[in-house]
Structure formats: structure tokens, C-alpha cells
Amino acid sequence: MSVALSVPDYREQAPEVAARFTKLKERPVILDVQGLSKTFTAPGRPTTLALSDVSFQVHRRELMCVIGPSGCGKSTLARLVAGLEEPNGGRMLLDGKPIDGPGSDRGMVFQSYTLFPWLTVQKNVEFGLKAQAVEAAERARIAREFLALVKLGGFEDRYPYEISGGMKQRAAIARALAPDPDILLMDEPFGALDAQTRVLLQEELARIVAAAKRTVLFVTHSIEEAVFLADRIVVMSTHPGCVRSIHNVKLPRPRTAKTRSLADFITLTQELWDSLKPQSRDEEENAALRLHT
Ligand SMILES: Nc1ncnc2c1ncn2[C@@H]1O[C@H](COP(=O)(O)OP(=O)(O)OP(=O)(O)O)[C@@H](O)[C@H]1O
Ligand SMILES: [Mg+2]
Numbered sequence: 001m002s003v004a005l006s007v008p009d010y011r012e013q014a015p016e017v018a019a020r021f022t023k024l025k026e027r028p029v030i031l032d033v034q035g036l037s038k039t040f041t042a043p044g045r046p047t048t049l050a051l052s053d054v055s056f057q058v059h060r061r062e063l064m065c066v067i068g069p070s071g072c073g074k075s076t077l078a079r080l081v082a083g084l085e086e087p088n089g090g091r092m093l094l095d096g097k098p099i100d101g102p103g104s105d106r107g108m109v110f111q112s113y114t115l116f117p118w119l120t121v122q123k124n125v126e127f128g129l130k131a132q133a134v135e136a137a138e139r140a141r142i143a144r145e146f147l148a149l150v151k152l153g154g155f156e157d158r159y160p161y162e163i164s165g166g167m168k169q170r171a172a173i174a175r176a177l178a179p180d181p182d183i184l185l186m187d188e189p190f191g192a193l194d195a196q197t198r199v200l201l202q203e204e205l206a207r208i209v210a211a212a213k214r215t216v217l218f219v220t221h222s223i224e225e226a227v228f229l230a231d232r233i234v235v236m237s238t239h240p241g242c243v244r245s246i247h248n249v250k251l252p253r254p255r256t257a258k259t260r261s262l263a264d265f266i267t268l269t270q271e272l273w274d275s276l277k278p279q280s281r282d283e284e285e286n287a288a289l290r291l292h293t
Pocket of ligand 1: 040041048049050068069070071072073074075076077221
């Protein structure tokens with residue numbers, strides 16, 4: 001007699017995953033992005049509508065990933081939230097307050113946002129605390145605590161040139177976390193690393209964010225990275241960059257090496273690949289154009 005096996009769909013999540021989402025949605029909204037648009041204009045240069053009417057919300061202690069094709073405006077979005085660019089329309093609220101410039105309430109780990117080469121790892125992590133006028137002994141204590149969290153205990157006195165690329169990014173995460181920001185903004189933080197280090201750091205980040213109970217906005221072009229890390233994923237489409245869909249990642253936590261082999265991981269990854277395919281004739285033509293330019 002054959003028994004029909006029913007494999008649960010990831011949308012029919014386990015009770016503990018459902019409970020996690022209920023709890024998450026009950027937490028206050030930390031980042032509220034409302035109808036954001038951004039156009040780049042410069043004399044004699046072509047005008048680019050980078051973002052158009054982008055809206056989403058990130059709850060406290062949520063890890064929100066943003067994915068989308070190259071040029072869809074992911075970095076522009078991260079820079080706007082960081083206060084490094086000004087929007088042309090819409091607004092962003094951080095813990096209810098409008099964002100109108102950079103601030104220590106946001107920690108940044110960008111691919112190009114490297115450590116200060118003239119400071120030791122310890123002094124790099126202390127940097128933001130110094131700006132907050134935290135006194136020296138307390139600064140040193142907090143920096144050591146976060147360096148231990150990112151497993152860099154023992155490397156406090158090294159200079160950035162004396163540590164590996166993966167260690168630099170872990171130090172950058174410690175530096176961003178130390179001043180206790182409301183949200184950690186990460187734009188392709190592992191993009192320059194080799195595949196193996198990248199996978200290890202994804203696991204580290206999942207552990208660190210859970211241990212430090214932080215809220216994260218994580219931009220990546222890697223669907224697998226987003227599925228591995230996120231509570232929810234914003235999928236953007238291009239020209240102009242706008243939100244195409246928002247997906248719940250109903251995978252259990254903690255996320256570990258085993259997560260990647262779960263059927264639900266593979267199903268959602270495939271679904272996101274499909275959703276990123278050009279969906280209209282215009283998009284196909286734009287994609288083709290980009291391939292030829
Ligand atoms: N400073 C700028 N001046 C003019 N145009 C810009 C500027 N920065 C970004 N753009 C344009 O805005 C659009 C979005 O760029 P952005 O860097 O945000 O994309 P992205 O999604 O991060 O791409 P990638 O995945 O390749 O990093 C692109 O068309 C880009 O050419
Ligand atoms: Mg980018």
C-alpha cells in the first residue's frame with residue numbers, strides 16, 4: 001500500500017515560526033519608509049529616476065533584506081536611509097523621527113565603508129563611542145565586548161592591514177554595533193569576500209544579530225544570502241526602482257549551515273528567482289539594453 005506523503009509548504013509554517021512572526025509584527029516599527037523617490041540630476045548628465053514610490057516598514061529586531069537586479073536602486077535606498085543622500089519625494093521615519101541627515105542612530109557596514117587604516121581594531125570600534133562622549137574605560141570595555149561577539153578577541157591591537165578581509169568586515173560590524181544604533185544598515189557587506197568566507201560570515205551575522213537583538217536593513221543582490229538571513233525580503237524591480245513584492249521567510253531560527261538544505265529554503269529561493277525575472281516587455285527590453293551597454 002502506498003502512503004501519500006504530504007510535504008508541508010513553507011507557507012504553512014511550523015507553529016514556532018508562526019509565533020515568531022506574530023511577535024515580530026507586534027513590535028514597534030523602527031524604520032518607516034513612505035513613498036520614497038530619488039532622481040539623480042546633474043548639468044549635462046542624463047537624469048536617472050533611481051527610486052519611485054518605495055514604501056515598507058521594518059519592525060524592531062527584524063532583519064529585512066532588500067534584493068533586486070543591478071541598478072534597481074538598492075544602494076541608493078541604503079544611502080537615503082543613512083542620510084547620505086536626500087530624497088526628492090516621500091519620507092523616512094526612524095523610531096518616529098524624520099531622517100534628515102546622517103546620525104549615530106544608524107550603524108553602517110557598506111562594502112566600500114572600510115575601517116580607518118590608521119586606527120587599531122579596538123580604536124576603530126571605539127570610534128563611534130568617542131563621538132558619543134562615552135568615557136575612555138567604558139569605551140574600551142564596550143569595544144572589547146563587541147569584538148568578542150564577532151570573535152575578534154585577541155586582535156584588538158592589530159591594524160586593519162594586519163587582518164583578513166573577513167576579519168575586517170567582522171570588525172566593521174562590531175564598530176557599527178558598539179554605539180547601540182536603532183538600526184544596522186548593510187549594503188553588500190560581504191560582496192568582496194570569497195564564497196566560503198561569505199557563507200561563514202552570513203552564519204556569524206545571523207548569530208550576532210540574534211545575540212545583540214538588533215534591527216537590520218540588509219541590501220544584497222544574492223537571493224540565497226537574503227533567504228538565509230532575512231525575516232522578510234523586499235524584492236525591488238528596476239527602472240525606476242520600486243517595491244515589487246515583500247516576502248516572509250518562514251524558516252526556523254537559529255539559521256545554521258543546515259538551513260540551506262531545507263526544502264523550504266530551496267523553494268523560496270526558486271520562487272524569488274522566478275519573481276525577479278523580467279515580467280513585462282518593457283522590462284525585458286530594459287534588461288536587454290543593460291546587457292548591451
Ligand atoms: N550619484 C549618482 N549619480 C547619478 N546616478 C546615480 C548615482 N548613484 C546611482 N545612480 C543611478 O541610480 C540607479 C540605481 O543605482 P544603485 O547604485 O542604487 O543600484 P543598485 O541596486 O545598488 O545596483 P548594484 O546591485 O549594481 O549595486 C542606477 O541607474 C545608477 O546609475
Ligand atoms: Mg549597490
